[in-house]
Amino acid sequence: MGPYELLEKVVAILERLQIPYLVTGSVASMAYGEPRFTNDIDVVAAMTEHHVEPLLAAFPPEEFYLSEEGIREALAYQSQFNIIHPASGLKVDVMIRKNVPFDESRFKRGRRIHPAPSYSAEFASPEDVIIKKMEYYREGGSEKHLRDITGMLKVSAEDIDRGYIAEWAERLDLGPIWAAIQHRLTEES
Numbered sequence: 001m002g003p004y005e006l007l008e009k010v011v012a013i014l015e016r017l018q019i020p021y022l023v024t025g026s027v028a029s030m031a032y033g034e035p036r037f038t039n040d041i042d043v044v045a046a047m048t049e050h051h052v053e054p055l056l057a058a059f060p061p062e063e064f065y066l067s068e069e070g071i072r073e074a075l076a077y078q079s080q081f082n083i084i085h086p087a088s089g090l091k092v093d094v095m096i097r098k099n100v101p102f103d104e105s106r107f108k109r110g111r112r113i114h115p116a117p118s119y120s121a122e123f124a125s126p127e128d129v130i131i132k133k134m135e136y137y138r139e140g141g142s143e144k145h146l147r148d149i150t151g152m153l154k155v156s157a158e159d160i161d162r163g164y165i166a167e168w169a170e171r172l173d174l175g176p177i178w179a180a181i182q183h184r185l186t187e188e189s
Helices: 003-016 025-032 049-058 068-077 101-108 126-140 143-155 162-171 175-188
Strands: 021-024 040-045 080-085 090-096 111-116 119-123
Touching: 003 021, 003 040, 003 049, 003 090, 003 111, 003 119, 021 025, 021 126, 025 040, 025 111, 025 126, 025 143, 040 101, 049 068, 068 080, 068 090, 101 126, 101 162, 126 143, 126 162, 126 175, 143 175, 162 175
Parallel strands: 021 119, 040 090
Antiparallel strands: 021 040, 080 090, 111 119
16 A cells, blocks of 8 residues: 555545544645655644544455554544554644644635546645644754745745745744745755
């Protein structure tokens, strides 16, 4: 199973269980930007306790690793849990949607995209992917987030609402990172 087959399976299950979700992270940044290798899939899901049992039942334990305790802990702390496909080594990080204004905004702005010809999925908007990648960069300093952001801004430049990004960058104390990214883009052109 490849990453897009795993994503197709996860999306089908989330939609069947009526769990609102957004594909985000590196898979989303590649959809709007430049390709790169990734071994994981990031999804934000608006799950509740009543989704736990049906979600566990949808992923057979002989094919997937999914911890009930991990899901319940993620729900309690609005954190994340994993769906692991051991045969392929692939992993889906499922982040629980938080009750914060940014998550409310990004769930309203999702976009339906065809990551493969056989299916479509709800993706975070490019602006919201950029904002989250700036947060991840602030937390860990990984250059890959900046590369993903600049790739998206180069490939999808005309489709990206920079005013929206600037507004949320200020609200989330990401202004200096956003300024540095714009400076980097100016130097590269």
